[in-house]
Amino acid sequence: QVQLVESGGGLVQAGGSLRLSCAASGRTVSNYAAAWFRQAPGKEREFVAAINWNGGATYYADSVKGRFTISRDNANNTVHLQMNSLKPEDTAAYYCAAGRYVSGSWETYDYWGQGTQVTVSS
DSSP states (O other): OEEEEEEOOEEEETTOOEEEEEEEEESOGGGSEEEEEEEOTTSOOEEEEEEOTTSSOEEEOTTTTTTEEEEEEGGGTEEEEEEOSOOGGGOEEEEEEEESSOOSOGGGOOEEOOOEEEEEEO
16 A cells, blocks of 8 residues: 655745645555646546656646656655646646556556645736
């Protein structure tokens, strides 16, 4: 089992930045791919970014490419999402996920955190 806990969400003005963190415990997270998804009220869960087990490959949704950066620190069992140039449409609950395979599909991931809210004001 892997337990994931997100932190770093909050309220920020448009154009601002936030850094989300996902702390993992249980099995060694370095064995797993990791990803961030988000879900706004009334909308489906949406892929944001993913990273393979050693950080050698990263993937982004077109909507965040060039603004968000996913990274991981396997020594400390953490995954981060640096979010710059935030827009009101980035407002959502952000979820960290871990699984055996890197993918943009939420069904691929076996473990999920409880989410952290990001609100971007215009």
